[in-house]
Amino acid sequence: MGRQPCCDKVGVKKGPWTPEEDLILVSYIQQHGPGNWRAVPTKTGLLRCSKSCRLRWTNYLRPGIKRGNFTENEEKMIIHLQALLGNRWAAIASYLPERTDNDIKNYWNTHLKKKLKKLQGNEGSSRYGFSSSSSYQICRGQWERKLQTDIHMAKKDLSDALSPEKSSDLVEMKPFNDHTSYPKPSGYASSTENIAKLLKGWMRNNPWKMADSTDYSEEGTDPMKEDKNSKEMAEAFQSHLGFESLDSSLSDISPSMSPEASLSQYESKPHLNAQSQLSLLEKWLFDEGKDYQLCDITLDQNVHFF
DNA sequence: AAATGCGCCAACCGCGTTTCT
DNA sequence: AAGAAACGCGGTTGGCGCATT
Numbered sequence: 001m002g003r004q005p006c007c008d009k010v011g012v013k014k015g016p017w018t019p020e021e022d023l024i025l026v027s028y029i030q031q032h033g034p035g036n037w038r039a040v041p042t043k044t045g046l047l048r049c050s051k052s053c054r055l056r057w058t059n060y061l062r063p064g065i066k067r068g069n070f071t072e073n074e075e076k077m078i079i080h081l082q083a084l085l086g087n088r089w090a091a092i093a094s095y096l097p098e099r100t101d102n103d104i105k106n107y108w109n110t111h112l113k114k115k116l117k118k119l120q121g122n123e124g125s126s127r128y129g130f131s132s133s134s135s136y137q138i139c140r141g142q143w144e145r146k147l148q149t150d151i152h153m154a155k156k157d158l159s160d161a162l163s164p165e166k167s168s169d170l171v172e173m174k175p176f177n178d179h180t181s182y183p184k185p186s187g188y189a190s191s192t193e194n195i196a197k198l199l200k201g202w203m204r205n206n207p208w209k210m211a212d213s214t215d216y217s218e219e220g221t222d223p224m225k226e227d228k229n230s231k232e233m234a235e236a237f238q239s240h241l242g243f244e245s246l247d248s249s250l251s252d253i254s255p256s257m258s259p260e261a262s263l264s265q266y267e268s269k270p271h272l273n274a275q276s277q278l279s280l281l282e283k284w285l286f287d288e289g290k291d292y293q294l295c296d297i298t299l300d301q302n303v304h305f306f
Numbered sequence: 307a308a309a310t311g312c313g314c315c316a317a318c319c320g321c322g323t324t325t326c327t
Numbered sequence: 328a329a330g331a332a333a334c335g336c337g338g339t340t341g342g343c344g345c346a347t348t
Contacts (some may be wrong), residue, residue: 016316038333054334055317090336105337106315273347 013047017056021046025053026061034062059100068096070107078104079112 028044034057046053059065070078071303074096089108090100096104129237 014318036333050333051335052317052320058335059316087337101336102316109338110314 010012011047012049017048017060018038022056022061025056029057029061062100064098065100065103067103070099070111073114078108079116082108082112104169127194 024046025040025043028040032043034054037054040046040053041048048056077095078092081095085091087104087105087108093099093104095102244282
């Protein structure tokens with residue numbers, strides 16, 4: 001018995017999101033926090049299905065997302081983790097807090113696959129490829145289980161850390177990432193600045209009232225027509241929404257993430273107390289001299305890693 | 307300058323799992 | 328306990344931009 005698609009209703013909008021829609025969604029989440037996606041389209045008046053709203057938030061609007069080029073370390077991590085976990089992008093993404101599973105998946109499919117193929121062609125049995133030895137299979141199984149446990153524990157730590165009073169801080173979000181891209185045909189290229197511009201025009205004409213009001217009429221501001229002082233406007237936007245600067249709180253990969261930064265990512269990015277676990281894992285991941293020699297070590301011997 | 311091919315990535319779709327009633 | 332609804336994940340697709348012919 002097949003399941004009905006969630007978005008089969010007529011009048012549900014599909015395709016690229018507009019700045020107006022983003023603003024509405026962000027404003028709503030700013031007020032209510034992420035979650036209860038079912039209610040989002042009704043409460044906001046967005047002609048999008050709940051799934052689409054969630055996706056847009058988790059992949060693009062959620063604070064702390066880094067876009068653009070992957071660093072060498074990130075690349076390595078993805079390769080290693082993919083070898084261990086397979087195409088479990090969400091699990092892999094939990095080790096790269098600034099990247100979404102979609103991003104990692106895309107990067108894997110478009111860049112890393114080719115890269116590895118090339119590498120394997122050059123080196124016969126790839127150092128990344130693990131070959132197909134039975135010892136690897138056993139090793140992979142063990143590490144896979146351990147990694148899953150790790151992810152689970154990290155999530156638990158995170159949820160423990162999110163006491164009820166802390167949960168109200170969840171809306172204290174970080175600024176949008178400058179690299180969030182939008183469909184170019186509409187001239188909507190960069191979220192922070194464009195949303196800021198959009199907001200500026202909006203606020204000029206509309207009192208800022210986002211709570212439960214469904215007065216989300218679409219202001220016809222063309223973000224690309226106002227290009228002066230965009231950075232300033234972006235900052236104004238961020239400060240208006242209570243965002244802090246992201247730059248200082250996020251580094252290349254997860255270990256140095258501040259708990260505050262992690263808070264805003266509570267949805268799917270386990271961190272906080274897991275940091276030490278992660279840094280140990282990453283220490284292993286980046287320790288090129290020991291690549292995959294851990295297969296010879298039992299889980300018990302490695303329990304300190306986690 | 308126009309046509310075509312290719313790569314990239316945002317968004318969609320369908321299914322499995324979890325939560326709710 | 329069972330069915331329905333919601334959520335989350337991974338695979339796939341569509342459309343845009345750039346490069347090549």
